[in-house]
Amino acid sequence: MTDRHLVVGAGPVGRHVAQMLAARGSEVVVATRSGTDTGFAGITHKRLDASDSDALSAEAEGAAVLYNCANPGDYTAWDQFWPPLASALLTAAERSGAVLAITGNLYPYGPVDEPMHEGLPDAATDHKGALRAQMWADAKALHDAGRIRAIEIRSSDYVGTGVGDNGHVSRQVPGAMQGKRAWVIGRKDQPHTFTDVLDTARLLVAAAEDGTAHGRVWHVPSNVPRTQQEAITDVLASVRRPPVGVTAMPAPVLAAASRFVPMLRELRELSYQWTRPYVLDDSAARQHFAMEPTPWDEVCRRTAVQ
Template sequence: MGKHVVVGSGQVGSHVAAKLIEQGHEVTVVTRSGSGPEGAVKVAADVADRARMVEVTKGADVLYNCVNPKYHRWLTDWPPMAESFLAAAESSGAVYVILGNLYPYGPVQGPMTEDLPLASDNPKAMVRAKMWRDALALHEAGRIRTTEVRGSDYFGPGATDQAYLGDRFLVPLRAGRTIQLPYPLDVPHSWTYLPDVADALIVAGRDERAWGRPWHVPTSDPLSFREVGDRMAAILGRPAPKLARLPWPLVQVGGLFSPMIGELRHVRYQFTAPYVLDSSAFQRTFGIAPTPIEAALKATLEA
């Protein structure tokens, strides 16, 4: 069994570390606070500290970048951390697995595939695009081995309270109250299940067929907010929930007082038109399908 270093212990990193521990691997979890699941070696470190990251990753077989700075801090936080990850990957020889996202594609027509250009002109998305291009350049130069795994909006056990299908959705659903959302209610949208994200990252780290290109996490067919609510209510044996769309001007006012709400304007396009992730390449190559949606929604409600 190999040594795996998981950096970040949030909604994805915690799943990755737990699964690796269950599989019998030696797992080191790196966070600023030194937190992590039972069975892991827990290390407190600043990811931007290159020397510290090089030290922590000595002897590692796989290095997972599961860090996620606050969205409004991407421009300042990501560049030094990205450089630190690359230095650690090159020094240790570990396969560098990046948890990516779909923002660098920008608005697209039709389902998103991995061969789409990273064409977004949003500065924050451009930071993420540069991270992948820099890693890929070192891979192509033979200095590291890397891959990036991208999913759509996350849901499932361990999802943060900022997730669209997290507490902001589940709490009123369970209480029979109206679910208030900042976006249209009936637009198809891809939702990626957190345990499937972790599985995809682990597969990408150990299978050399994954290296040198990006992949999309196995993801079920898209569902609108209303369809998700209806299916969850049916699982709970309740009537379809009430959903209401918040007026966009009201959301904009909220953004004056909350940096996170203010950032919603940058991703609004993802919810005003169909936002569909095509994960067929990963499914076909590695023989892994997404968790059936009913099972995933049930586990989400039970978490």
């Protein structure tokens, strides 16, 4: 196996993956549509339309792993963004022989009444969840047919370094640090798993390079669930800031606003994640990879100072 790695996407996960690989001396190429420079030494940055299967395949030639760390800039445009990119990634993985390592999420499961484990069916009916479920189903089918090698890792909502507006907690931090009230979706008192974005990158790399881990989904080891109010309070306390008021946006207000704000309309469709316990069972990955999550206090500090 070569030690060349192609990372598609320079968002929170892609940046951590690239930095981690470069730090150990691997050859790393980060490909984005804009040619974004991650600012880390030892990484080559390429301007590339990854939905162009021929261009992506050419760049993936000779790579040991092709990482799907793409992070759509427009949350409302997934239906246009993902299908051509997912197709190109499958084509490039098959042509190049690189392992396809997919950064997934929990959307495919849809609403659940138990801790989410990898044995649950991908039963989502909302368009985002169904789309992500189909992406993994397509990759799994090619893997099972022996045409590619693929894995997908799934995490809950991101916290940690570099998450910013990509996280429900971290987007509240700038205002909360100034003593402003935090507004959250759903309920503020339900247990919810939050995943350190660095731990997501750690598992993605580990699973990609472990042949016994291929062909299935893995859940990222994450800390004990916290409510939204507890998580925001913990982040502030980690840098010795006092707690702030946390208010759940009333459902009628969210419903009315979603009629005019596309982003809120998308979030409302997934609001079930915040109205009941949303808990990740990560025991399989902990056992297989002997991996534990980054301590919560450290994750909170990195969330506060990003």
